[in-house]
Amino acid sequence: MKRLAFLVWTLVALSTTGASAQCNSEALSNQCIPKLAAGFNFLKSYKIDGEGGSKDKVEYSYVFTKGTQYMINICAPNQPTDGIVVTLYDSNRNKVATSKVNGQYISAIAYPCNATGIYYIQYTFDGSSTYCGGSALGFKR
Amino acid sequence: MKKLSAVLIATALAACGSEKKTDEQAFMETLDTAQNAGPTISEAVIGDILQQIPSPLEIAVLLKESGKKYNASLLNSPDNLPKYNSNYQKALNLGIYGADLGYTNIYEQNQDGIKYISTIKSLADGLNIGQFFDIETIGRLATNSKNLDSLLLITTQNFNSINHYLQTQGRANLSVLLLTGGWIEAVHIMCSVAAQDPTNKVLQEKIGEQKVILENILLLLSFYKEKDQNMAALLQDMQELKNIFDRVNITYTYKESTFEVVNGVMVIKDNSTTTIDITPQDVTDIRSSIINIRNKIIS
Numbered sequence: 001m002k003r004l005a006f007l008v009w010t011l012v013a014l015s016t017t018g019a020s021a022q023c024n025s026e027a028l029s030n031q032c033i034p035k036l037a038a039g040f041n042f043l044k045s046y047k048i049d050g051e052g053g054s055k056d057k058v059e060y061s062y063v064f065t066k067g068t069q070y071m072i073n074i075c076a077p078n079q080p081t082d083g084i085v086v087t088l089y090d091s092n093r094n095k096v097a098t099s100k101v102n103g104q105y106i107s108a109i110a111y112p113c114n115a116t117g118i119y120y121i122q123y124t125f126d127g128s129s130t131y132c133g134g135s136a137l138g139f140k141r
Numbered sequence: 142m143k144k145l146s147a148v149l150i151a152t153a154l155a156a157c158g159s160e161k162k163t164d165e166q167a168f169m170e171t172l173d174t175a176q177n178a179g180p181t182i183s184e185a186v187i188g189d190i191l192q193q194i195p196s197p198l199e200i201a202v203l204l205k206e207s208g209k210k211y212n213a214s215l216l217n218s219p220d221n222l223p224k225y226n227s228n229y230q231k232a233l234n235l236g237i238y239g240a241d242l243g244y245t246n247i248y249e250q251n252q253d254g255i256k257y258i259s260t261i262k263s264l265a266d267g268l269n270i271g272q273f274f275d276i277e278t279i280g281r282l283a284t285n286s287k288n289l290d291s292l293l294l295i296t297t298q299n300f301n302s303i304n305h306y307l308q309t310q311g312r313a314n315l316s317v318l319l320l321t322g323g324w325i326e327a328v329h330i331m332c333s334v335a336a337q338d339p340t341n342k343v344l345q346e347k348i349g350e351q352k353v354i355l356e357n358i359l360l361l362l363s364f365y366k367e368k369d370q371n372m373a374a375l376l377q378d379m380q381e382l383k384n385i386f387d388r389v390n391i392t393y394t395y396k397e398s399t400f401e402v403v404n405g406v407m408v409i410k411d412n413s414t415t416t417i418d419i420t421p422q423d424v425t426d427i428r429s430s431i432i433n434i435r436n437k438i439i440s
Contacts, residue, residue, distance in 0.1 A: 033294065037406065042294050043196055044301065061193045063354055066415055067343070068199060071406075090413065094395050097409045101400070106407040114411035115393055116350040118193055118357075139199060141206040 025049045029134030032075040037108070040071045040138030048074075048084060048123045050131030058123045062137065064113040069140050072121060073108040074099065076133040081105040083128035086135065089120040100126065180314065180364035187313045187364060190357055191304065194320045196297065197240035197327035201247040203347060204334055211248040215330050216241040217439045219260040224440070228268060229371040232315040233438050235264040236322025239300055244330060246293055249286045258283060265303070268315060273302040314369060317361045321375070322438065324354060329435050332428035339421055348427060349419035352386040359383060378437065382430045390418040 025047035033042050048058050064070055076082035086109060087098040096119065099106045105126070125131050180187060217237050225234045238261050245254040258279050265271040279295055282288040300319075307316040328351055335344040362376040396412035 041198060041202065042297050043198075044192070045298075061189065063193050063195045063357075065195065065199065065350055066346070066417075067203075088409075090393075090395060092393075092395065094413075096398050096411065096413070097400065097407065099407055101402070101407065104402075106402060106405065108406045110406050110408045112409070112411060115395075115413040115415040116391065116417070117353060117393060117415065139202075141202050 023049045023051070023130065023132035025132055025134050027134070028075045028077065028132065029136060032073050032134050032136035035073055035075065035108075036071055036136055036138040037110070039140045040069075041140060042136060042138050044137045046121065046123075046135040046137065048133040048135055050125050050128065053125070053128075053131050055131075056124065060121045061118055062121065064111070064116065064119045066114055066116045067141070069110060069112040071108060071110050071138045071140075072135060074123075074133055074135050075107075076128075077130050080107045082130055082133060083126040084133045085124050085126050087122045087124065089122060090115070091118040091120075093120070180368070182364045184308060184311065184313050187317070187361060188308045190361055191308070191313065191316055191320060193357055194324065194354060196243070197323045198243040198247065198293065198297065200327040200331050200347070201240075201244045204244075204331065205247050207341075207343065209334050209338075211244075211250055212334075213245075213250070213253055215333050216244065216253075216257075217326070219256045221439055222260050222263060225264065225267075227371075228315065229318065229369075230438070231264045231267050232318035233322040233325075233375075235261060235268065236319040236324075237326040237435075237439065238264065239296075239319070240323040240326035240330070242296060243293075246283075246289065246296065249289060251283050251286060254283045254292075255280060270303050270306060273306060274299050314365055314372065317358075317365070318372070321358050321362070321379075324351075324358060325431060325435055325438070328427075329431050332424065332431055335424055336428055339424075345419050345421070345424050346417040348424055349386075349389040349417040350391065350415070352389050352391060355379070355383055355386055375434075378434045382427065382434065385423065385426045385430055388420075388423050392416045392418075 029045035029047050033045060036042060044062065046060050050058065072086055074081045074084050074086055076084055083105065085098060085100045085105065088096040088109065088111065090096050097109050097111055099109055123135065217234065225231050238257055242254060242257040242261060245257060258276060262271060262274050262276045265274045275295060279292065282292040282295065304316045304319065307313060328348070331344065331348055335341060335348060338344065359376065359379055362372050362379060366373040366376050393415050394413060398412050399410045400407050
């Protein structure tokens with residue numbers, strides 16, 4: 001009987017923990033939209049859900065065009081970025097930009113594009129406590 | 142206590158059981174969808190390619206920033222709405238009207254914009270996605286040009302939500318058509334403006350770089366060619382457009398970028414370049430092909 005009660009308690013506890021640990025990446029990506037700098041038009045919002053650490057990266061892609069300036073920002077629940085790093089790669093997987101520099105996590109990248117093509121927007125977790133965040137992409141000419 | 146334990150276990154088992162049944166139902170529904178009109182590749186791959194397609198808004202902003210005047214005659218008339226009866230027509234023209242709305246918004250042509258909002262809402266309702274188009278808010282914002290930023294934001298969000306919803310509902314084919322329609326309209330507007338300004342190199346290059354996006358659209362349409370005759374026919378027309386774009390050469394040179402942090406923002410200096418070789422004749426031929434494709438869609 002004690003074993004049975006323990007089993008039931010465990011089931012209830014696990015379901016409760018799961019609910020509280022859920023990543024509301026949609027809300028965080030929505031929070032990021034008004035944080036795009038003035039003059040930038042919103043294009044996309046991206047959910048960053050590392051599923052509690054089981055995923056080491058989250059990736060999206062977009063065609064950037066020459067002559068357009070793009071901004072990508074990051075929002076996280078606790079600190080400005082909570083160790084979330086955004087790295088931009090070109091279509092040949094050459095690194096174009098990263099938001100971590102000299103151990104510092106920057107919450108926004110401005111990228112004046114000089115070469116049209118498909119770019120990969122990759123989010124990684126560097127010592128993140130929540131593995132959860134959101135991001136927005138904007139553009140201006 | 143025994144009774145309480147029994148109730149808890151029964152509840153837990155019932156919950157697990159219903160969960161399993163839902164999964165099975167969802168799986169069976171997926172099979173049905175695949176048999177009827179599904180693609181030959183996973184929806185996740187399609188979603189990955191779809192998200193790359195740029196917004197037509199970027200082209201509208203380019204035109205306005207380069208001093209080009211607003212020209213309503215370039216757009217698809219809202220009066221054409223009754224012509225669109227099938228889901229294929231509705232989805233393609235929803236994309237076209239969406240691009241037109243972006244163009245009117247960027248140029249702050251509120252009276253024209255309101256007509257497009259109403260047209261878009263009708264088409265979206267016809268595709269059972271009208272719930273994502275907040276016509277009241279958009280209509281209110283459109284009556285005042287001071288609300289331009291909010292208007293652009295909410296319309297972009299609405300179209301993003303529609304695309305996301307269609308993909309999660311196994312209706313990514315409509316999402317492909319919506320984005321294809323938007324792209325065709327944006328290229329049509331750009332080519333028409335370029336025809337009036339044949340020495341404008343920036344516009345010509347902008348047209349040339351559409352080759353990158355066209356390749357993605359062709360790939361997306363090809364996934365449906367076996368199961369959807371309309372999409373197969375559209376693919377064939379777009380393939381003819383690609384034959385012209387094949388004459389355009391895009392040369393990419395990678396050079397490591399540099400950066401500086403300004404007011405908490407990392408500002409990148411992109412040292413890579415692309416050169417786009419396109420002739421005025423290529424632009425003329427692209428325009429002619431786009432007009433043919435568009436006429437089939439909007440007529």
